Amino acid sequence: MSASIEQLSCQELVELVTDYLEGALPEAEQNSFLHHIEGCTGCREYVRQMRETIALTGRLTPADLSPEAEAALLAAFRDWKSR
Amino acid sequence: MDDAAVIAALRARDERVFEELMRMYNASLLRVAQIYVASRAVAEEVVQETWIGVLNGIDRFEGRSSLKTWIFRILTNIAKTRGQREGRTVPFSALERPDAVPEAAVDPDRFLPPDHERWPGHWATKPEPWPEERLLATETREVLERAIEELPPVQRAVISLRDVEGWSSEETRNALGVSETNQRVLLHRARSKVRQALEGYLMEAR
Numbered sequence: 613m614s615a616s617i618e619q620l621s622c623q624e625l626v627e628l629v630t631d632y633l634e635g636a637l638p639e640a641e642q643n644s645f646l647h648h649i650e651g652c653t654g655c656r657e658y659v660r661q662m663r664e665t666i667a668l669t670g671r672l673t674p675a676d677l678s679p680e681a682e683a684a685l686l687a688a689f690r691d692w693k694s695r
Numbered sequence: 696m697d698d699a700a701v702i703a704a705l706r707a708r709d710e711r712v713f714e715e716l717m718r719m720y721n722a723s724l725l726r727v728a729q730i731y732v733a734s735r736a737v738a739e740e741v742v743q744e745t746w747i748g749v750l751n752g753i754d755r756f757e758g759r760s761s762l763k764t765w766i767f768r769i770l771t772n773i774a775k776t777r778g779q780r781e782g783r784t785v786p787f788s789a790l791e792r793p794d795a796v797p798e799a800a801v802d803p804d805r806f807l808p809p810d811h812e813r814w815p816g817h818w819a820t821k822p823e824p825w826p827e828e829r830l831l832a833t834e835t836r837e838v839l840e841r842a843i844e845e846l847p848p849v850q851r852a853v854i855s856l857r858d859v860e861g862w863s864s865e866e867t868r869n870a871l872g873v874s875e876t877n878q879r880v881l882l883h884r885a886r887s888k889v890r891q892a893l894e895g896y897l898m899e900a901r
Contacts, residue, residue: 621816623806627799630883634864654821658801661822665890668830668839669858674722681739685717685746686710692750693708 620644625655629662698762705753717746720763723862724770726855727870730848731771731778731785741777745770760869767870789849790873793880800887825897835896842892846885853878854885 620628625648631637632645649656677685696704696712704712724745728738748769756765778784809815829835843851843859849871856867868878 621806622818623801623803623816626801626887627883629800630879630886634879634882636879652817654818657822657824661825661890661894662886664825664830665886665893666858668835668893669843669854669886669889670861671831672836672840672843672859674855674859675725677717677721677725677739677742681743682717682721685743686714688743688747689710689713689750692747693710 620648622648622652622655622658625649625652626658629659632659633662633666698758701762702753702756702758705750713750720766723856723860723870724767726852727767727770728774730790730852730871731774731783733778733781733783737777737781738774741770741774744773748773763866764869768872771872785849789847790871790877793849793877793884798884800883801891822894823898825893829897835893838892838896839889842889843885846888850881850885850888853881854889857882858886 625645628637628641628645632642637645649659701712701716705716721742724742725735725738728741728745729735732738732741745766749766752769756762760768805818805820807814807817807819811817843854846854852871853867856862856870857864862870864875864878864882868875871878873881
């Protein structure tokens with residue numbers, strides 16, 4: 613590992629992952645981030661797992677209102693419409 | 696349909712558009728309501744009241760914010776009132792100062808101590824690749840759902856809007872009334888915990 617990888621520890625890197633994925637890291641930090649994951653298999657895997665987590669979460673079905681509540685709302689709509 | 700078209704359709708009492716709008720927002724409205732009220736049942740009532748408020752207000756809506764932001768503002772007001780009546784208050788810090796109480800994304804024990812002579816703060820136990828074939832299994836999905844349910848309500852709302860619903864950070868920030876930075880802090884906490892839960896499950900079961 614080179615000296616610059618030592619500048620950003622793994623423990624610090626994991627706290628920057630969301631900023632990195634959101635494109636919110638300032639350029640200098642972004643560079644040390646990229647440099648670090650290039651040389652560190654643990655952190656590279658960590659970032660991959662965060663991406664996998666996001667992808668899996670994206671496959672979930674959103675919560676929904678109960679059918680009763682939805683029916684009640686449509687009834688309320690018709691009531692409102694007829695006013 | 697853009698906002699103007701939806702507003703015009705609602706004013707014309709178009710039931711199909713109302714139904715579509717409900718389908719589009721109900722899940723997110725429920726998640727945000729649950730920040731302020733304790734039970735799922737009360738959250739459903741808050742969502743119902745919100746739509747009544749939307750119908751009653753649409754003829755007077757001036758379009759100074761997006762329709763979405765306006766709907767979520769109505770929801771937040773109703774949910775806050777209900778929450779207060781229930782004697783429940785959202786800790787100020789949960790929305791306004793999420794970084795006041797630091798939370799580590801990864802258990803500090805996973806790293807070498809800060810005074811380690813060669814590799815301070817580096818992995819002591821590195822994350823290992825997840826078994827691909829198990830990622831899409833029903834059980835993994837259940838672990839994931841449970842991990843999200845167990846998050847503090849504000850974090851749960853943020854990860855639901857961003858990662859389940861696929862909203863942008865700006866849409867999420869507007870719906871919740873939080874700053875960009877706080878939105879990101881909340882998202883980071885939520886995703887980190889969910890990753891940890893998945894890791895715990897996938898690695899233990901190997």
